[in-house]
Structures are given as structure tokens and as C-alpha cells.
Amino acid sequence: MxxxxxxxxxxxxxxxxxxxxxxxxxxxxxxxxxxxxxxxxxxxxxxxxxxxxxxxxxxxxxxxxxxxxxxxxxxxxxxxxxxxxxxxxxxxxxxxxxxxxxxxxxxxxxxxxxxxxxxxxxxxxxxxxxxxxxGWEDFMKIKTNYIHESYVLFRHATPLIITFILEHFFSIVCLIVVGKLGTDELAAVSLATMTSTITFAIFEGIATSLDTLCPQAVGARNYEMMSLYVQRCIMFSWTVFIPCGLFWWFSPYFLKYIIDNENVVHLTSTFLRILILGAPAYIFFENSKRFLQSQGIFEAGTGVLFISAPINIGLSWFLVWNSKFGLGYIGSPIATVINFWIMSILLVLYVRFIDGKKCWFGIASIKDIFSDWGQIGHLALPGVVMIESEYLAYEIMTLFASYFGTTALAAQSAVASIASIAYMVPFAVSIAASTRIANFIGGQNLAGSLISTKVAMLGALVASSTNCLILFTFRTHLAHIFTDDPKVVNLIENLLHPLVAILQIFDGIASVNSGILRAQGLQKIGGLINFIAYYAFALPLALILSKVMGYKLYGLWIGVGSGMLIIALSTFFVILFSDWDQIFMQAGLLNESDDDDDNEL
Structure with a gap:
């Protein structure tokens, strides 16, 4: 009740x-x-x-x-x-x-x-x-400085880092719980997790449109439009998921051309079919996080995940392994679905009883929710390209690594997991910086926008350099977390020292720069840069270096790393030569012309 x-x-x-x-x-x-x-x-x-x-x-x-x-x-x-x-x-x-x-x-x-x-x-x-x-800052009038913006960035990014790491942890729970059931089950849950991750990245990309719309609306004090933006984005995402859900349901007809093992195909499709029930909740959670983050409430997701993560672990074990009530393999996707809905419900309760309700203006009319989807799509499409480019690049690297033997594949999987977790740090800085800069842009505050942009770029360097130092220093300990095989451990250490560790600097800077572009409403440029860098340059180079020239995993990482370097440099120059007058004008028009043609004049 x-x-x-x-x-x-x-x-x-x-x-x-x-x-x-x-x-x-x-x-x-x-x-x-x-x-x-x-x-x-x-x-x-x-x-x-x-x-x-x-x-x-x-x-x-x-x-x-x-x-x-x-x-x-x-x-x-x-x-x-x-x-x-x-x-x-x-x-x-x-x-x-x-x-x-x-x-x-x-x-x-x-x-x-x-x-x-x-x-x-x-x-x-x-x-x-x-x-x-x-409790609200007037972003049109506020005067800030580098020390204050550095403090704000650190305070906002810290809970986001914890949130993203906990979210990343859910897929690992599935692998650990199901992996001991057998080889087929482990292969199936790995394939299903990879497929769901790539699919969910689409909706993370769509949600990045709110990184532009909502903070700018808050900066302009157009709070009711922020409430409407979130509802539009959720409905837009649910609509886009319909073909994705159909693909998951009919996945056996596609997977049989990729996987020879019929049992693995059956188990993978079963996992995906059950997960369809949880996808709407996951989409709701991702968009609702933006609703709160735009208001400067970054700890909500962390609190929700601190509650839901242990529930997910206990529920996964219970539904898979309990001798009386356990369901075996299908217990894992059922636990995941329940966990997604728990996360969404907890976020609703957070808004209702704790914070965030002041920017909620009730459920809009169907006509309002289904209008102006072109505005969402215009920002969402390049956002999807930006996120999917890197997600797919890592998956393609793992596919290439399979040609070099079991040892190389195991090492690549471990290093990719380490890099993915490390990426959560600059990505959190990216979201926090994007929100803050967009607030100033929405408030038409040029001085604040420039200061927060410079602080964000400095924060990118600090966060990525810290990642580099950690991977370099603790490479042996990190390798032993994944395996005790001496050959695999040695290969992981050699990859981290120093190649992958150094590449974290470029990857981190590219991530935060992409967040700045989202704040400016320039996702289109960021998406184009990411796509060209990875698929026109980095991956072809990685294939040449790894297979043709025989550098194997080192060639893969050098190739993809060169793409990260290109993205970091390209986005840096785009930001450096930004037309702030045009950015402010577009933001002002966006936040002040919020009524449709059907409104009364």
C-alpha cells in the first residue's frame, strides 16, 4: 500500500x-x-x-x-x-x-x-x-571559482563511481553463480550477458540525451520541462526496446548460425527471454537517475544499489542453488529481473520520501509525452553511437583474441574486465562534469561554464592518471584475482605494464571530453569522432598489427589505444574552439520555447 x-x-x-x-x-x-x-x-x-x-x-x-x-x-x-x-x-x-x-x-x-x-x-x-x-543555485547569477568547482566535481563524482562499479558487479554475479553449474551454462550466461550489455548500451546512449536537456532546464529554472523530458525519454526508450525485445525472443533463430552447440543456444535464448521482463525497469532506472543527477542528487543511485546489490547476490544464490526452492539455471535471470524492479521501486520511494520531488510535476498528458520525440532522437542517436562504439570495440577485441588460443583469450578477458572497471572512474567524472556544465549553460552563465569545463578537463587528467598508476602498481595482484595459471598471469602483467595502464589516460580524457560535448549539446560531433576513430582507424589497425604483423594481444591494444588517443585529441580541440555564443543561444531557445505549435498563443 x-x-x-x-x-x-x-x-x-x-x-x-x-x-x-x-x-x-x-x-x-x-x-x-x-x-x-x-x-x-x-x-x-x-x-x-x-x-x-x-x-x-x-x-x-x-x-x-x-x-x-x-x-x-x-x-x-x-x-x-x-x-x-x-x-x-x-x-x-x-x-x-x-x-x-x-x-x-x-x-x-x-x-x-x-x-x-x-x-x-x-x-x-x-x-x-x-x-x-x-537549496537551489541560481546558475544565471552564481559566481564560482576553480576551488569550488573542483570540490563540487569531486563530491558529485564519488557516489557515481560507486554506483557504476556496483552496476558492473551484477553481470559478474551471474557468471559466478551460474558458472559452477557446468561448461554449457557458463558459456550461455556469458553470451547472454554480452548480448544484454550491448543492448542496454543503446538505452544508456538514449539516456545521455537527458545529460543535455535536464541540466540545462535546471540551469534555466524550467523545472517542469525537465519532468516532461524524462517522461518522454522513458517512453521513447520503451518504444525502441520493442524490436530489441523481439530480437531477444527470437534469438535462437540467429544464434544457431553462430553457435554449434544446441544446448548453449537454448540456454542463452532462455536467459534473454526472461530478461525481457526486466528491461523496462532497467530503462526506467537509468532515466530516473538522470532526473535526480540533474538536480545535483548523485547519491540516490548509490544508496539504491547498496540495498539492491546484496539482495541480488542472496536472491541469485537462493533461486539457483537452494535445494528446496532453487530453479537452477533460470533462477539467475529471474533474480536479475527482480533486482531491476527493486532498483526502480527504491528510486521511486527515494523521490517520494527523501529528495527530488520538487522537480516532479506529475504524469504529463499522452499528447505531451509523445510529442517532440525528434528532439530526443536528435541527441540520443549520437549518444548511442558514442557509447556503443567503445562497447563493441571491446567485444570485437575479445573475438579477435580467440584466434590466438585459450591463454590469449583468458588474458584478454581479464584485462578487458580490469579496463572496464577502471573506466567507471573517468565515466563518473564525465557524468558529474556534464551535469554541472549544462547547468551553467542553461543559466547562460559563460564564466561558470568555462571554469567548470576547465576543472572537468583537469579532473579527467587526475582520474585517468590515477587509474594508470593503480594498474601499473598492482598488476600482479589484479592478475591473480582472475586466475592462478602462470602463463595467463604473466601475459596479463605484460599487457598492463605499461601498455594498457598508459592507455587508461587517453581513454579517461576521451570519456570526460565526451561528457563536456554532451553538456554543450554536441553529441553529434562526439558520436562521429568515436565512430570514425574506432571503426575507420583503430580496429583495422588492431587487426593488421595483431594478425598480419604478429603482435597478437599487444597489437590489439595498440590499435584500439590509438583510437582512444585520436578521440581524446579530437574532442579536446572541439572543446577548445567551441562556439559558446551558439551553444548558449541553442540552449536558450531549447529551454524557453517549450510549448508546441498546438499551444494557445
Whole structure:
């Protein structure tokens, strides 16, 4: 009953102000026809009234402009001959909108509470409206420095590191619990885990669209749009999962062409079919984490996983090995499904009873949720490419390693696992930095954006260098965690010392730089760089060095590492020469033009 009550409350919270149909406020000239209202002459886009983006035409256009200005709030200066004047006018308009939104919220709550509480309404409103300002940084006005931003980055990244490592731990639990059932079971769960990891990476990539949308909305204090963005992204992801779920269900028809062992094919497909039931919960959890992270709440996922991780271990053992109630092999995917739903439910309860509810404006209408999916897709597609590029590159490396014998395959699997865990550190820094920078961008705060960007790049160097030092120093201990075979241990040590250890620096810098690009809304550039670096250069080079030139695993890592270096350098120069004026303008338009064409003007 507590859970259902919580969900009901979350669905209806802030009903008085939920998804208000506000009048659309038109920005000044941006040299881009961003708005179109209808087919009538008076409903044309604002910039269609402007000749060459700056100078009004003669009387007909002036009359049009007057018609528009009487029904829509416009800044005083509409035409500007120079870009810098456009930028100043646009920024002034954003400040006006920022202040207008807060005033509008307070006025609406004054009226609402006056109706409910009578003469006590004014006092009550001051309490309820404080949720929009209490504990929140005004990213439009805040003045920061390098020390403060370094502290914020460290404080936000630390719980994320723990969260990502715990999430990575779930697949290892499946391997350990099921592996002792037999060789076929171990092979099947390994293949199923690899398939699910690659598939889930698609939805992690889609969720990265929220790394741009939600923090920028928070920075602009457009909180209700953040609530809508999350709901759209969840529904968008669930829709995309339909073909993925069908592929999992009919996986036996595809796997039989790859695997000769019929029993392994059957066990793998069984695992995937059961896991279909948990995929919606996993997608919900990943998107909901972004909802909280955008508000600066980074410890929620860590707390949830600290509870769910031991439950997952105990449940996996119970459902697989318990003599009375154990189900054997299928107990592992069932435990995973239950764990995903527990994680999602705990996150809902966290928002309901602890923190994060202030940015939840109830479940939006179906029309709102299913609108503007192009906006999500535009950011999601390059995000998917960025994440999948590296995921698939590691899997392809493991496939190549199988041609060099059992020892090489075992060593590659161990080193890839070590590198994947180490990657969680800069990836956490990437998410924390992306959120912070996007907050400043949403608030149109150039100084804060530049400082937090520089701190993030320095944090990338520190985090990746730490990884390098740990892998270099503890290579022997790390090798013995995976195996006691002297040949495999020796090969792992030689790979870590110093090749893979050094490559962690490039990989970490590339990861954080990609996060900065997400904050800027430049996923498209990041996705293109990742795809070209890995698949047009790194993997072909890895194949040549490993097989043609005979360097085997060393050739694989040199080839892929060169791709990491290219990504790190390319993204660095993209960030170095960023057009911040354009980034701020796009962010401002995104957060202020949140109503669709069907809204009342």
C-alpha cells in the first residue's frame, strides 16, 4: 500500500501548476527560423518577418510585426545588424524570461493557496514556492571559482563511481553463480550477458540525451520541462526496446548460425527471454537517475544499489542453488529481473520520501509525452553511437583474441574486465562534469561554464592518471584475482605494464571530453569522432598489427589505444574552439520555447 500510495502521489504532485499552458514568448533575432505557428500569414515564424535575419521589410512586414508583438511578449530591441548585438539582446531576453517564470510560479501559487487557505494563502504560498529556490543555485547569477568547482566535481563524482562499479558487479554475479553449474551454462550466461550489455548500451546512449536537456532546464529554472523530458525519454526508450525485445525472443533463430552447440543456444535464448521482463525497469532506472543527477542528487543511485546489490547476490544464490526452492539455471535471470524492479521501486520511494520531488510535476498528458520525440532522437542517436562504439570495440577485441588460443583469450578477458572497471572512474567524472556544465549553460552563465569545463578537463587528467598508476602498481595482484595459471598471469602483467595502464589516460580524457560535448549539446560531433576513430582507424589497425604483423594481444591494444588517443585529441580541440555564443543561444531557445505549435498563443 505504501508503494501504490507513493506512486499515486508522484503521479499527481503539484497539480496546481503541473504542465501549465503558458503563453509562448518569442526570442529576438537568432538568424535561425526556430518557430512556426501555423499556415496563416499572422502565424508565420518570427524570423520570417525579418529580411536576411536582421532588417524588417517595408510596411507589410511592419504591420505583421505589430500584430505579433501585440499578442506575444517581445524584447524591446527586435532588429540588430550585428551578431554581438543579437547575443546581448538574446541574453537580456533570457534574463527577463528567467525572472518572469519565477514570478509567474509564485503568482499562480498565491492564487491557488488563496483559494484553498483563504486569508492564509499569502503566507502559505511563501512556504510552497520556496521549493523553487531553497537549496537551489541560481546558475544565471552564481559566481564560482576553480576551488569550488573542483570540490563540487569531486563530491558529485564519488557516489557515481560507486554506483557504476556496483552496476558492473551484477553481470559478474551471474557468471559466478551460474558458472559452477557446468561448461554449457557458463558459456550461455556469458553470451547472454554480452548480448544484454550491448543492448542496454543503446538505452544508456538514449539516456545521455537527458545529460543535455535536464541540466540545462535546471540551469534555466524550467523545472517542469525537465519532468516532461524524462517522461518522454522513458517512453521513447520503451518504444525502441520493442524490436530489441523481439530480437531477444527470437534469438535462437540467429544464434544457431553462430553457435554449434544446441544446448548453449537454448540456454542463452532462455536467459534473454526472461530478461525481457526486466528491461523496462532497467530503462526506467537509468532515466530516473538522470532526473535526480540533474538536480545535483548523485547519491540516490548509490544508496539504491547498496540495498539492491546484496539482495541480488542472496536472491541469485537462493533461486539457483537452494535445494528446496532453487530453479537452477533460470533462477539467475529471474533474480536479475527482480533486482531491476527493486532498483526502480527504491528510486521511486527515494523521490517520494527523501529528495527530488520538487522537480516532479506529475504524469504529463499522452499528447505531451509523445510529442517532440525528434528532439530526443536528435541527441540520443549520437549518444548511442558514442557509447556503443567503445562497447563493441571491446567485444570485437575479445573475438579477435580467440584466434590466438585459450591463454590469449583468458588474458584478454581479464584485462578487458580490469579496463572496464577502471573506466567507471573517468565515466563518473564525465557524468558529474556534464551535469554541472549544462547547468551553467542553461543559466547562460559563460564564466561558470568555462571554469567548470576547465576543472572537468583537469579532473579527467587526475582520474585517468590515477587509474594508470593503480594498474601499473598492482598488476600482479589484479592478475591473480582472475586466475592462478602462470602463463595467463604473466601475459596479463605484460599487457598492463605499461601498455594498457598508459592507455587508461587517453581513454579517461576521451570519456570526460565526451561528457563536456554532451553538456554543450554536441553529441553529434562526439558520436562521429568515436565512430570514425574506432571503426575507420583503430580496429583495422588492431587487426593488421595483431594478425598480419604478429603482435597478437599487444597489437590489439595498440590499435584500439590509438583510437582512444585520436578521440581524446579530437574532442579536446572541439572543446577548445567551441562556439559558446551558439551553444548558449541553442540552449536558450531549447529551454524557453517549450510549448508546441498546438499551444494557445
Amino acid at each position: 505504501v508503494l501504490f500510495t507513493s506512486i499515486n502521489n508522484l503521479a499527481n504532485v503539484n497539480n496546481g501548476a503541473a504542465f501549465r499552458r503558458r503563453k509562448l514568448f518569442i526570442p529576438p533575432s537568432t538568424r535561425q527560423p526556430m518557430f512556426k505557428y501555423g499556415e496563416d500569414e499572422d502565424d508565420r515564424s518570427f524570423l520570417s518577418l525579418i529580411e536576411n535575419g536582421s532588417v524588417f521589410e517595408e510596411e507589410e512586414d511592419i504591420s505583421d510585426t505589430a500584430s505579433v508583438s501585440t499578442s506575444r511578449s517581445l524584447p524591446e530591441s527586435l532588429s540588430s545588424a550585428h551578431t554581438n548585438e543579437d547575443q546581448e539582446s538574446f541574453h537580456s531576453w533570457l534574463v527577463e524570461e528567467h525572472n518572469r517564470r519565477i514570478s509567474e510560479i509564485e503568482e499562480e501559487e498565491d492564487m491557488l493557496n488563496a483559494n484553498i487557505y483563504g486569508h492564509r494563502g499569502r503566507r502559505r504560498s511563501s512556504i510552497t514556492s520556496s521549493k523553487y529556490s531553497q
